């Protein structure tokens with residue numbers, strides 16, 4: 001049997017390390033939580049850092065687009081949501097393209113301890129488009145409430 005030269009061994013080792021780096025990258029990609037649906041909008045919500053700005057109320061959002069509105073979607077991530085000063089990422093999926101997002105509707109059921117919620121910003125992203133909405137109103141501090149925000 002022919003003995004392998006050092007350069008052959010080195011080349012083989014390089015090939016192996018290249019393969020494993022590639023495998024690791026593929027695994028990381030498959031672990032990304034972003035859904036694959038075509039008409040999915042990423043919604044990043046920052047809650048104000050003022051006292052009691054957080055909420056445990058049920059929060060829902062509807063995106064109003066130039067072509068279509070999204071369904072009213074409950075925002076609930078795996079972790080605790082809408083904590084004072086925290087930022088959360090959510091996804092809203094529609095059955096068709098919404099077009100340009102012109103306003104958003106935020107609905108609170110107004111339940112829980114100190115239910116009033118003071119979100120600071122909502123950033124909606126789809127492909128290369130971004131729409132930003134800012135808020136300075138307390139939502140749901142006196143029971144169920146729906147607030148509409150425009151850019």
Ligand SMILES: [Ca+2]
Pocket residue numbers: 052053054055113114115116117
């Ligand atoms: Ca509160």
Ligand SMILES: [Ca+2]
Pocket residue numbers: 076077078079080081
């Ligand atoms: Ca949650």
